[in-house]
Amino acid sequence: MTSVIVVPVLAIDGPSGSGKGTVGQLLAQRLGWHFLDSGALYRALAVAADAASVDLGDKPRLAQLAVDMDIRFVPRGGGDVVDVLLNGQEIGDRLRTEESGRRASILAAVPEVRRALLQKQHSFRQMPGLVADGRDMGSTVFPDAILKVFLTASAEVRAERRYKQLKDKGFDVNLRRLLDEIRERDARDAGREASPLKPASDACILDTSQLDISGVVERIYGLLQQRRPG
Ligand code: DC
Numbered sequence: 001m002t003s004v005i006v007v008p009v010l011a012i013d014g015p016s017g018s019g020k021g022t023v024g025q026l027l028a029q030r031l032g033w034h035f036l037d038s039g040a041l042y043r044a045l046a047v048a049a050d051a052a053s054v055d056l057g058d059k060p061r062l063a064q065l066a067v068d069m070d071i072r073f074v075p076r077g078g079g080d081v082v083d084v085l086l087n088g089q090e091i092g093d094r095l096r097t098e099e100s101g102r103r104a105s106i107l108a109a110v111p112e113v114r115r116a117l118l119q120k121q122h123s124f125r126q127m128p129g130l131v132a133d134g135r136d137m138g139s140t141v142f143p144d145a146i147l148k149v150f151l152t153a154s155a156e157v158r159a160e161r162r163y164k165q166l167k168d169k170g171f172d173v174n175l176r177r178l179l180d181e182i183r184e185r186d187a188r189d190a191g192r193e194a195s196p197l198k199p200a201s202d203a204c205i206l207d208t209s210q211l212d213i214s215g216v217v218e219r220i221y222g223l224l225q226q227r228r229p230g
Helices: 020-031 038-051 059-068 098-107 111-122 137-141 155-168 175-191 213-227
Strands: 009-013 034-037 071-075 082-086 130-134 147-152 204-207
Touching (some): 009 020, 020 034, 020 130, 038 059, 038 071, 038 098, 098 175, 137 147, 147 213, 155 175
Parallel strands (some): 009 147, 034 130
Antiparallel strands (some): 071 082
């Protein structure tokens, strides 16, 4: 009898600023699993489109760029900092800007782009396991994930978190503008037809407004232990 080994996936979805990136990374470290920041793929495509002067309305060229782009996440010196290489060039700083996030959210609404990125996302599923964060990890990309978590928090709380994060990194930011941008991005990500931002029907929904990062990590780790065989 042959048995198929299925690589376990923990899917963490939610809107921008819900804490899924930080939480996902910490859980991946704790579990010794791989980590996929799927938003970085959409952001990298936004950077690639800009570099190649491809208009965000040009769907066929965007989809082709998505197929062709070579994106790698390389831990710097074996530490926690990860360099993001797009076609061999480090793009970390450009990736994390609000403008890249806004442009990523626009091109993420294009079904051909989402299809083109699907295979890239699946290629991250490797032993011993994968923590995947994004908007549609549980609903579309890894529907057989052993645990699906959907993190939420009010737009105000998320804007304040983002404000602190960016301020700490030395960016010049305005809280009111961040709140407007977060609301605009939520509306676009949730309102699109292709894989909209919404919890999978079997996702555990966790409101993180009143929880700190370690509280969220503990909660999810506990849920995962209940699901894992053995
Ligand atoms: O998670 P993030 O803020 O880095 O994502 C940037 C944008 O990419 C987000 O506004 C919508 C899009 N995105 C998506 O549509 N699906 C994903 N799985 C991840 C990100």
